[in-house]
Amino acid sequence: MTPWHLAIETSGRHGSLALLRGDRLEQEIELTAEQRTAASLFPAMERLLQPVRTGGSTLGLVSVSIGPGSFTGLRIGATVAKTLAYATKCSLVAVDTLELIARQAWDAAPAIQQVLVGMKAYRGQVFARHCDRRRPEEARSVVWPADQWQQQVARLPAGCGLAGDAAGLPDLEISSEIILVDAQAWRPTAATLGRLAAARTPVDPLKLVPNYLRPSAAEEKRLAT
Numbered sequence: 001m002t003p004w005h006l007a008i009e010t011s012g013r014h015g016s017l018a019l020l021r022g023d024r025l026e027q028e029i030e031l032t033a034e035q036r037t038a039a040s041l042f043p044a045m046e047r048l049l050q051p052v053r054t055g056g057s058t059l060g061l062v063s064v065s066i067g068p069g070s071f072t073g074l075r076i077g078a079t080v081a082k083t084l085a086y087a088t089k090c091s092l093v094a095v096d097t098l099e100l101i102a103r104q105a106w107d108a109a110p111a112i113q114q115v116l117v118g119m120k121a122y123r124g125q126v127f128a129r130h131c132d133r134r135r136p137e138e139a140r141s142v143v144w145p146a147d148q149w150q151q152q153v154a155r156l157p158a159g160c161g162l163a164g165d166a167a168g169l170p171d172l173e174i175s176s177e178i179i180l181v182d183a184q185a186w187r188p189t190a191a192t193l194g195r196l197a198a199a200r201t202p203v204d205p206l207k208l209v210p211n212y213l214r215p216s217a218a219e220e221k222r223l224a225t
Helices: 038-048 050-054 071-088 097-108 146-154 190-197 217-224
Strands: 004-009 015-021 024-031 059-065 091-095 114-122 125-132 142-145 161-163
Touching: 004 038, 004 071, 004 190, 015 038, 015 190, 024 038, 024 190, 038 050, 038 071, 059 071, 059 190, 071 091, 091 097, 091 190, 097 114, 097 125, 097 161, 097 190, 114 146, 125 146, 142 146
Parallel strands: 004 059, 059 091, 114 161
Antiparallel strands: 004 015, 015 024, 114 125, 125 142
């Protein structure tokens, strides 16, 4: 029997949970910014996992987006996923958040082969990842100063896709030859996470660390003193 799979996406201000059977979506719950806390996450998980319990089945896989993104959201998602995987002895898979957005960009604009994803990192920075459809997992997520992001966007080849909320930064010059992906595809979802994670190699829950890419504001302030 195909195992049940719970996907947890809390990397941004909003989040979502998805229950899948293999790579088939059964149900998805969206979380508001206020609900994206450990206190709200567990009741939502309880509701979502009701079919698993009533059917006498067990959870076979937990997947989580590991960033880059919100420090608080990543910590909550990673902690909940690790705890659940360890407690139920199921597999755990982690997927880069910007890769999720790239996948959604390809779903929204099937003609593009390459896509540059940019997510606002604030403090004058952008989280970025340039993905090729043929090898999306081989790309690397980085953090750039805003001016470097502007330069990279200006150098994109014709036909390349552009996605993520950093595409809406002021003074960003986007060539008419660049395909600006529909903004509805910019928010990573647990459904996409689950679909990607179904084919990935599990990781050790005890070794999973979110991909913060940079110190938090509090850590930077402490290091500067």
